[in-house]
Amino acid sequence: MTLAGDGLPPLREVAAAHGIAPKKSLGQNFLFDLNLTGRIARAAGPLEGVTVIEVGPGPGGLTRALLAAGAARVVAIERDARCLAALAEISAHWPGRLEVIADDALALDYAALAARAGGRCRVCANLPYNIATPLLVGWLQSEPWPPWFDRLTLMFQREVAERIVATPATRADYGRLGVLAGWRCEARLLFDVSPAAFTPPPKVVSSVVELIPRVAAPCRPATLSALTLAAFGQRRKMLRQSLKGFAAERGLDLVQWLGEAGLEPTARAEEASVSAFAALARAAERAGP
Numbered sequence: 001m002t003l004a005g006d007g008l009p010p011l012r013e014v015a016a017a018h019g020i021a022p023k024k025s026l027g028q029n030f031l032f033d034l035n036l037t038g039r040i041a042r043a044a045g046p047l048e049g050v051t052v053i054e055v056g057p058g059p060g061g062l063t064r065a066l067l068a069a070g071a072a073r074v075v076a077i078e079r080d081a082r083c084l085a086a087l088a089e090i091s092a093h094w095p096g097r098l099e100v101i102a103d104d105a106l107a108l109d110y111a112a113l114a115a116r117a118g119g120r121c122r123v124c125a126n127l128p129y130n131i132a133t134p135l136l137v138g139w140l141q142s143e144p145w146p147p148w149f150d151r152l153t154l155m156f157q158r159e160v161a162e163r164i165v166a167t168p169a170t171r172a173d174y175g176r177l178g179v180l181a182g183w184r185c186e187a188r189l190l191f192d193v194s195p196a197a198f199t200p201p202p203k204v205v206s207s208v209v210e211l212i213p214r215v216a217a218p219c220r221p222a223t224l225s226a227l228t229l230a231a232f233g234q235r236r237k238m239l240r241q242s243l244k245g246f247a248a249e250r251g252l253d254l255v256q257w258l259g260e261a262g263l264e265p266t267a268r269a270e271e272a273s274v275s276a277f278a279a280l281a282r283a284a285e286r287a288g289p
Contacts, residue, residue: 005034006068008093012199015059018086022058022200026080027128029198031061036197041065043190043208044124044153051075051117053149055105055135056128059086066124067094074098075113075121077105106131110139114148124153129202132156133177136164136211140180141221145213152185152211158192161207165189171270175235176228182274183224185211217278224281231269231277239272240265250284257283 008014011032015021022028031037040062044052048070057063057076060083066074067090076087076098084102091098101108105128114121127135132154142148156164159173165187166173181187190208195201227246234242239258247254258265261279263272272280 006064006093008064008090011059011061011064014086014089018059018082020059020080020082020086023080027130027132028056028058028080029126029129029200029202030058031126031193031197032199033197034061034065036193037061037065038069039191040126040153040155040208041069041071041124043210044069044122045151047071047122051114051121053077053110053113053121053123053125055123055125055131057087057100057125058083060090062124062126063087063090063098067097072097073117075101075117077101077103077108079104106134106138111142111148120146120148120150122151122153123149126155129157133160137177137180137225140184140211141225143221145184145216147213150213153190153208154211155193155206155208157202158205158207161189161209164209164211168271168273174270175232176225179228179274179277180221180225181211183278184213184216186214187211217275217282219278219281220285223285224277227281227284228269228277231272235269238266238268239263242269246284250287252284252287257287 022030049072051073052066052071054063054074054076057078063074063076078100084100087100162173163175163177164181166178168174188210190210193206195205230246231242240254244254247257255265260283261276263276
């Protein structure tokens, strides 16, 4: 058996030995190229002394890269029991540096995980496609802010990545996800990953995105989330129409409320900046629940 550069067997052989074939139902697309997983780990920044949370490690390609890059500790969250033996082999190779949590990533308290690790963590993951967006939205709505993470380095389908980094200048991609990401983070697209790099190859290009928390305009995440859901739920309509229900529920004078944020009633959601949406949310909160 040929050994990889980290002294462990090649990933394809590991997956075959443990009978780990990607499951579509779990959103799994495995990366077996250690050069590529190494590039993703390096994109997460200097890792010495850092605890990294990884969601969906599968047979452990990125896990190995993170440990080889110097992460003090990796907390890997994997619900697929078939992968646990392969991850245990990695843990044995780097004693005391890998913790595996066999659980549903959507059900975990990440702030508690970070606190147990001694403070803020970093997230680096090739997220399972079927839970990637809900995970990110949950992390972006973390309270208190600044959050339990100091950086997110995540892989998404390219179309999702474009929505995350979108602004009003890229109207076709700009929506609720772009507002939530831009509200609390500096988000940028780092590089693309070809479908051929995965097993099985997905039908779309993937992209690695970096999100770094920053000071956010004060408003409640729940208010901003509900506001953007209403605004972009009817994105072709003017704000005076798409936000009519939202305003009525809160007893807001629609025209006056929009004016407070510097928006015309005839504007559309895709024309409103992140700061304008935050201003709308604050004004709605001042008016009451």
